[in-house]
Amino acid sequence: MKKPAYLTILVVSVAALLCCALISGEKKGSAEDRLQRLEDREEIRQLLMDYGRYLDQRDFASFSQLFAEKEGEWVGGMGTAKSPTAIRNLMEKTIGIEKSRSIGGPNCHVFTNEVIEVAGNEAKATTKWIFVVQSSSKQPQPFYLGHYSDTFVREHGRWRFLRRVVHGDIPPDDPFSRK
Numbered sequence: 461m462k463k464p465a466y467l468t469i470l471v472v473s474v475a476a477l478l479c480c481a482l483i484s485g486e487k488k489g490s491a492e493d494r495l496q497r498l499e500d501r502e503e504i505r506q507l508l509m510d511y512g513r514y515l516d517q518r519d520f521a522s523f524s525q526l527f528a529e530k531e532g533e534w535v536g537g538m539g540t541a542k543s544p545t546a547i548r549n550l551m552e553k554t555i556g557i558e559k560s561r562s563i564g565g566p567n568c569h570v571f572t573n574e575v576i577e578v579a580g581n582e583a584k585a586t587t588k589w590i591f592v593v594q595s596s597s598k599q600p601q602p603f604y605l606g607h608y609s610d611t612f613v614r615e616h617g618r619w620r621f622l623r624r625v626v627h628g629d630i631p632p633d634d635p636f637s638r639k
Contacts, residue, residue: 500578503619504612508587511621512569518555524548528613528620536626537633567593567603581614582622605630 489497507526514523524544527534533542534550541550574587587608595601606628613622625635 497578500583500614500619501576504576504578504583504585505574507612507619507621508571508574508585511624512571512589515551516568520548520551520555523551526621527624528615528622531613532621533623534621534626535623536635537628537637567591583610583612583619585610585612604628604633606633 511523511526514520514526524547526532527544527547530543532544532547533540534547538554539550541547568591570590570592572588572590574585576583576585585608587610589604589606589608590602591604591606592600593603606626609625609627610621611623612619614620627633627635
C-alpha cells in the first residue's frame with residue numbers, strides 16, 4: 461500500500477526539526493553547562509577587577525596571587541616574570557610605591573570592553589585598559605591606553621592568569637621588546 465504524500469512530507473519535516481533541535485542543543489549545551497560558563501565568565505571578570513584594584517593599591521602580594529602557581533606569567537613593557545613570586549618582585553622593583561607617586565599623584569586603571577571565551581578549564585580574554593593620572597590642575601588625565609591579551613586556567617577550583625600580556629596602544633609599546 462502506498463503512503464500518502466502528506467505523510468512523507470510530515471515525517472521528513474519532523475525529522476528535519478529534530479535535527480535542527482539537536483544541532484541547536486549542541487551549540488547551547490544544557491542549562492547546567494550554560495550556567496557554568498556564565499559563572500566562569502563572571503569569576504574571570506572579578507579576577508580582572510581584582511587585578512586593577514590590587515595594582516592601584518600597590519598590593520603586590522595579593523596581585524601576584526592572581527597568577528597560576530608555577531606557570532603564571534606577566535609580560536609587559538617593564539619586563540617579563542613567571543611565577544607569583546617573580547611577578548611580585550618585578551612589580552615591586554619597577555613600580556613600587558615611590559615610583560607611582562612620581563607620575564603625578566593619584567592614579568588608577570580603568571578596564572572596559574572585555575571579551576571572554578571559556579572552554580572547560582581554560583579561557584581567553586581581551587580587555588581594553590586606560591591608565592589615568594592626576595594632571596597638574598588636579599584633573600583626571602589619560603596617560604596610557606592599551607589592551608591585555610589573557611590566557612586563564614582553573615587552578616584548585618579558581619580562575620587564575622596563566623599568561624597576561626600588556627599591550628600599550630597609545631603610546632605604542634611592544635611588550636616583547638624587553639624580555
